[in-house]
Amino acid sequence: MSKYIPGQPLTAVVERIEIQKLRQGDNLILGFSIGGGIDQDPGQNPFTNDKTDKGIYVTRITEKGPADVAGLREGDKIMQVNGWDMTMVTHDKARKTLTKKNQDVVRLLVTRRSLEEAVKQSMGKKQ
């Protein structure tokens, strides 16, 4: 994942993931857990090498849950949710954005290291 430099535009290779929320009684479930946020301690994030990265990361995926089915993987960094930026939000904001009651579907833009590498490789091949 590219390092965030304040004030500079951030580029990343992302994958679009569309998750259909699952209704469970009164709740809408996505089936994963997130960690991180600008109000959290990035040093404890086990999914990134850059220990200053305060982004939102997927920390756990419930098996066979909506997120799993949609292709979300553990360790993914969520860049956008339904167009809302997730790279510079508090943890709670991120959670709230994902769990909006009136939305049945969330479209995420996520990035992961393997994506970057795949692109690099393909670019390498081109040249």
Added chain:
Amino acid sequence: MFCRNQTARATVARGSALEMEIRRGRFRKSVFLDTSQDSDIQKKIDHEIRMRDGACKLLAACSQKDQTLEAAKSLQTCSTRIMAYMSELQRMKEAQVMQKVTRRSSDAGPMEDRLPCKGKVAISDLRIPLMWKDTEYFKNKGELHRCAVFCLLQLGGEIFDTDMVIVDRTLTDICFDNTIVFNEASPGFELRVELYSCCSEDDYSAGSTPRKLASKLSSSLGRSAGKKLRAAMEPGPCSPVSNGGAGPLLLPVPSVPGPKYHLLAHTSLSLLHVQDSFRTHDLTISGNEECSYWLPLYGSMCCRLAAQPHCMTQQMMNGCLKVKQLGGDPQSWKKVYAVVKGTSLFCYHQQEDVEANVEPAFTIAVNKETRIRASEKDPHSKVQNICISNQYGGEEVTHSLTTDSREDTHRWMEAFWQHFYDMSQWKQCCDDVMKIELPSPRKPAPVTPKQGSLYHEMVIESSNDLSTTVSDILARRMQELELRSHLGTSPTWMSVFEENSPKSTVRPRPCTSRLSGHSPCIPHRPPRSPLSPHRCPQLSLLSSDASLTSDSDSHCSTSPCFHRHGWPEPSSNFPLGSSSPCRLRPRTLSLDAKLSTLRGRVYGGGGTLQCPCQPPPSSLLTPFPISSCSPRSQRSTQTTLSCSSSTSSNSSSNSEGSHSLESSEGAPFSRPSPARRSLRNLKARLDPRNWLQSQV
């Protein structure tokens, strides 16, 4: 004193050009003289001159404010030391000359005057109260006027400085924690304490601005700022010469750019002020409010000045004697090995006992009340006896001592006279031995191991005995620390482990008052270094006041550890607080207790999420059993939240750590009730040390 007919030795007239040159270090005095005493001092002078040069270079080279202040302080100390050594040298010269003169004029024999014994004088716990104007003290805005201060302590030829302390209006006292011990002090000592200060403004580096610029700036910066700047630049019109007033400054103080310390206050302490407890002394303040280095001193200084004369701590005389109690059987002479020390004459059966620290056979008091005299010649022997009389209770008890020869008797009498003389000179110091703590070897700046807290090294497996793990790690840590920093004393957290009481609430740093209730305990430092996830459970310290009820009484302190999800699973999991009852107990901080309770706890305590609430001692004292659904005030639920490991089946999601793996598997998609959720979030949000995870 210059004697023209002195041809044996070259003496240097005071104030002469030659003397000036010598003091400037251009000539060695040893060129002119050849005594060994002088060369000692000369060596010291050379050493100090070298130190001073080093300090000058450092001052010129360093850029950080702290370093410049420290370097300026060393410079000041070195200069003062050089002055002191020079004057001592001068005095010795004079004494020699005087001796020679008197010897020539009158063939006087060796001096009869008795000299009292020397002693150790220690000054510690210096505290100088400040008297800020109340407006100043409560001011919240405006620049913080800061001064760097330190004390120079001089006794005889020894000069020591304390550590430097930065003082601003948030401090009420200037405290120096150093203990300074002077080793060879005579009873008529004069301990001069000088407080030097230097203003340390943050907004400009006063030291390095050249004068021209400073004057230019002073016109453009505005009157007060410019005035300060200029004042900081100059040596200060309001400061007297900072050499303790010992005479004209013959030694040119090297003019280096950088902060200059000025004498702010001084005082002199002597034998009268020695006491085994703290006393307040008056300070003479120099300088006034206009000076840049000014601090509003209250005018007094508290310290503990203790003295240990050698007669109290060392053996003044020892030898073999025969002792008899007067009035007893004339044949009952006891052969003893006697030692005069402190206020007693210790009589041992044999000499070896002294080293072996065996209790003496008996002890005869030799104090201010004792009377010693030589008695008439004993008809049986040729020597005089020495009689020692003491008042024990209402009775007078006399012991008789006899030696083998007249010379010995004379020596013993001489020793006793000397001892009495010492005691009369040292006065109150001879009543009891005053305790002097030797200053510990200088500690380096607090060692903060970069790799995070102790607990990151912990490998806890379910079968391990926790206490041995902890003690192993601690032992390793101690070794590391000792090797690294030669610490004489253990780091602060070790003290916690020395406590053995189960209810010990000792904590090196209070870790309560966080509103969030998450009070991470001391050893937790946010791990900045790359955490190695391959290590077995990284236990970051999410404290839980809640689960501080300790069942066992081991003596480590920490708060329970949360297993961080995503990292390698430990075999032991730490679900917290599901079913322990609330107890009103003082905080017991013991790692063992924590972990064993945690391990013993049963998961999935069913419906109610009970929380053993250990509210912070400062706030709530009543425990709250928290039922699952009632929204509570912030404080109480904070304690719940911390242990809400969501082991109950209906609350599988977790905000802090995912230790609820098992239970969450069982009910993967359930969510906690909104009330609790929001409260949990609130608390979790308030604590920046976590890395929260939320289930969505």
